[in-house]
Amino acid sequence: MLAVLLGLVGWAHESTPLARPLQHWLQDRAVADARPMVSTGVATVLIDEASQARHGPLPWRRDLHARLIDQLSGARVVIDTEPFGTPESERALAELQNIHATIAADPVLARHPELPALIERSEASLNGDAHLTQSLERHARVLLSLGPPGDGLPPLPRLASAAAGIGHAVPGADADGVIRRHPLWRHGSAQDAPSLAALGAGLYRGDSMAAVETGLRDHPPRLAGHSLPDDSDSGLMPLWPVHDGPDGAPPSLSALEVLAGSPALARLKGRIVVIGRDDRSTPRLRLPDRREISPAEALARLSGAMADGHWARTPAAMQWLPWGLLVAAGLYLWRIVPRLTRNSALMLSASLCLALALGSHGLLAWGGMWITPTLPIFALVLGHLALIARDRWQMHQRRSRSRNTLLSTTLDEDTVITSYETVTVTTRERTVIRHDEPETVPQAPPRPVPAPPPAVARPPSAPHATPAPSALPSHLQDTQVLDERRAFVDTQVLHSPDTLEATQPLTREELAACLATPAVFRQPPVLSDTVRRQPALGPYVLERELGRGAMGRVHLARHRDTGAVVALKTLALGREFDGFALEEARQRFQREALAASRLDHADIVRVFECGEQDGIAYIAMERLTGQDLSQHLAPEHLLPVATVVAISRRIARALAHAHAQGIIHRDIKPANIMVDIGRNQVKVTDFGIARITDANRTRTGLVLGSPSYMSPEQLAGRPVDGRSDLYSLGVLMFQMLTGELPLKGNTMSELIGAIARTPAPDVRTLRPSLPAALAEVIGILLEKRPELRYRDGLDLAEDLKLVADTLRRPTRPAGSIAASVQECAPGPDTDQSRPPSPRAGGAQSHR
Structure with a gap:
């Protein structure tokens, strides 16, 4: 194939002709820039308008051509490009010859001797062919031309026999008038004619006419002692030399000067001289450098290039x-x-x-x-x-x-259809800013609560107040104890860097120890009395730690002046960078954080302020409730399909808003998506943080990055755009629906190789009950090449809306919350009962 x-x-x-313009352009540029070569062996005699004004218009009488050839007796080779295919003044000469015969036959008229002499002189003046024949025989090195390509008549037999040779004078210009290749032969119906330029070059170099024609017929052709290219059948490609005339052109004389015997004729001695027309009616040809010349000058230049061996070789x-x-x-x-x-x-x-x-x-x-x-x-x-x-x-x-499947798919028996009624949860505090009406997120099913570990001994230095055992379940009692132990007991505000050590990132060993214990039951290290004081970053007082990661921690903080409660994320730039890298990290942090603060979308966490103190950068963000999506990735805790579609659609619209502002997230993963089903809240967090930490991704002792969710182009270190985030969202959707990552590896190199080269599996191979349309959407998101994915998040959200339409059942009367939760609860195989068929005439994508 x-x-x-x-x-x-x-x-x-x-x-x-598709590639011909490019080929001509490249060839012209190369020929024009070729190393200049000098040629001094050619010249031209031009029948210009001044010559025609003195001796009459073209075509000229043959006796004038004979006089020109006689004047050029010092030239080595003369090439006359005028055609001589028909006799000159044939009817007038025949009439004079008839009168002459009549006088000779009449005795009365013969007695007047001056009358026959007058007739003979008239015959001689009209018989220019005879004069030209005599000139050709005297010079012996004159070449004559065939007629134009239209008729191609050869010279008269008497002229042809007197000339040294006959050839064609076609330069071989292309349709645009540029001479790029000169044909060595012109093939006609009567005979094949060699190039006059080649014949002239051979005679100029001392070869006989028979040797020149024989050499041109050989394979490969030969001329003037040089082998011509093997592809010269398609034309010889000349390299135009520089001549010794004005502006690098061959020396030129007017025919009027030649007939008048000008002293300038001495310059033409020993050269190849081309006789040709040059008036307003003469078509102009062009060289590769776009200079316009006459056909006679083109033939002279071609003769000089061939005589000196200036042509391109292959x-x-x-x-x-x-x-x-x-x-x-x-x-x-x-x-x-x-x-x-x-x-x-x-x-x-x-x-x-x-x-x-x-x-x-x-x-x-x-x-x-x-x-x-x-x-x-x-x-x-x-x-x-x-x-x-x-x-x-x-x-x-x-x-x-995908669109056809959205309109015609019949859902499988165990496809999840959830209620779109949300559970109202009474909370102590709600800090949600809505900029548009978000899409309602279906309620997630309840998850089984793990059994608590044995009680943890509390040190006496951590006083706390515990509710009565009957007030809370046992596992919540231990949780509250741990929260109280995390709280600081001293309200004094300090600015010493030592008191901020708690905001430094975890090392690999600390992170491994932290992950070894379930999140609900982790105990912070016991703090000494000197550290049990409330530190501050900028205008914010840190109240307690909410979470920690590889690059920093998140604290609950309060503004000293306004009392506003925020989530304060810290990044220890002073420990991760030094020198020039630290300054660059500071500038990048400022740019990314300020750009993220301009994002104004209901599903993107709000950024209020950013700053840096004592090498610790901080970002004040909107305080969120709920939990991240990593809590819903285990096979036994998967969210309903409709809930996954609704959450993914809101994430897609949030990413579309950020991408429109020129901001790429670069780290879409479960930990950066906060959901609160009861509050109908989906929030994308940590915009720009991945860009800040990317410069130090290989630092020893730190666990950075989320390669399982990275796009192939991001792993390869190539520039990324919004479609990289859409790939990460596709991985997240795949994991939320199946509890498994689409691509895995035992080592980092295996994982990177799989993401770069292995096609992602169809999500229905792990969960056959999923709609085909949803599988098609995820397949588009997981394409290796960005151009095969969705153009932006809005296109993805539009298709996800069509998927949601096929999953939504008609509105039913409101029931109890318990019934709704029971309906949404997953079955033994994490899939649910058969949903109703999609409604007819569903919406179609506008893409």
Whole structure:
């Protein structure tokens, strides 16, 4: 198949004009920039308007051409480009000859001797062919031209026999008038004619006419002691030399000056002299450097280039190189391009095309060798266009199938359909800012509570007040005890860096020890009396720790002046960076945090303020309730399908809002999505934090990053855009629906290799009951190449709305909360009973 495609590309390159403009442009630039060579062996005699004003319009009488040739007796070779295919003044000469015969036959008229002499002089003046024949015989090195390509009449037999040779004077200009290749032979119905320029160059170098014609017919052709390129059948590619005339042109004289015997004729001695027209009606030709010249000058330049061996050569060993490069381009498009992103592939292919163009340019300009680079370039361009068209078609087909599936899918028996009634939970404090009406999140089923571990002994230095045992369950009693032990007992505000050590990040050992204990029952280290004081960062007083991670901690904090309660996230820049890296990290932190503070969306956590003190950066954010999505990833604790779709849709719209502001999250993962089903709350957190920590990702002793959720381009270190976040959201959706990651690895290298090369499995291989439309959406999100994913979050949210429409059952009378929860509870295999079929005439995607 590849061979057939490459054959079609080669045929299109050679037989169609698609690649010809690029080939001509590259060839012209190389020839124009070629190393200049000097030629002093040619000149021109032009029949210009001044000459025609003195001796009459064209075509001139043959006796004038005879006089020109006689005046050019000092030239080494004379090439007359005027056609002489028909006799001159045939009717007038025949009439004079008839009168002459009548006088000779009449005795009365014969007695007047002056009358026959007058007739003979008239005959001689009208018989220009005889004069020209005599001049040709005297000079013996004059070449005559065939007629124009339209008629192609050869000179009269008497002229042809007197001339040294006959050839064609066609320079070989392309449709744009530029002379790029000169044909060595012109094939006609009567006979094949060699190039006048080649004949003149051979005679100029001392070869006989028979030797020149024989050399041009050989394979490979030979001329003036040089072997011509093997592909010279398609035309010889001249390298235009610089001549010794004005502006690098060959010396030129007017025919009027030649007929008048001008002293300037001495400059033409020993040269190839071309006689031709040069008036307003003469068509102009162009050189590769876009200079316009007459056909006579073009023929003279071609003769000089051939006489001095100035033409482009293609060694026999390199004639098949363009086809070898074509095969290499095909293998590159087949094996390498699919492994790259579109931008990387385009940049690499553009670099290859530029290298091919520059290489051929250098070979011709400095080495006189021409290798056509347009065949592999043409293949690369066509290949990329075909791949782009294929990708667009596949995306169109997949989206069409997705829309059709959304309208026609019948849900499986155990597909989850949840109630859209939410549970009202009374809480002590609510800090939620709504900027638009968010989508309602269906209620999650209750989760079984793990049995508490044995009671933990409380040190006497941590006083607390515990409610009566009957007031709270046993596992909540221990939780409250741990919360009280985390609280600080001293209300004095200190600014010493020592008191802020509690905000430093965990080392690998600390993090491993922290993760070894269930989150509900972890105990903080016992703090000494000198540390049991409330520290402050900027205007915020830290009240208690809410959580911790590899790069820092989150505290409940209160503004000293306004009393506003916020969640304060700290990043220990002073411990992670030093020197120039620390200053760069500070600047990056300021930029990212300020950009995140401008995000104004109901499903993105609000950022109020950011700052940095004693090497500790902090971000004051909206205080959230609920828990992150990592609590809902175990197979026994999965959320209903409709709930996952609703949460994912709100995340997609939040990402679309951030991407429109030019902000990429870069770390979408369960820990950065906070949900509170009772409050109908979904919040995306930590915008910009991944960008801040990315510069120090390999620091020894720290666990950073979430490679399982990273896109292939992010893992490869390439520039990312919003589609990278959509890939991470696809991984998150896959895990929320199945409890498993789509791609895994025993080691980091195996994981990275799987994400980069292994196609993501269909989510229905792990949960067959899922709708086909939802599986199609996740498959689009998990495409390796960004251009095959959704363009933005709005497109994804639109398709998720169609999925939600197929999952939503008609509104039923309101029932008890217990009934709603029972309906939403997962079954033994985490899937639920058969839902109703989707409503007819559902909405279609506008993409």
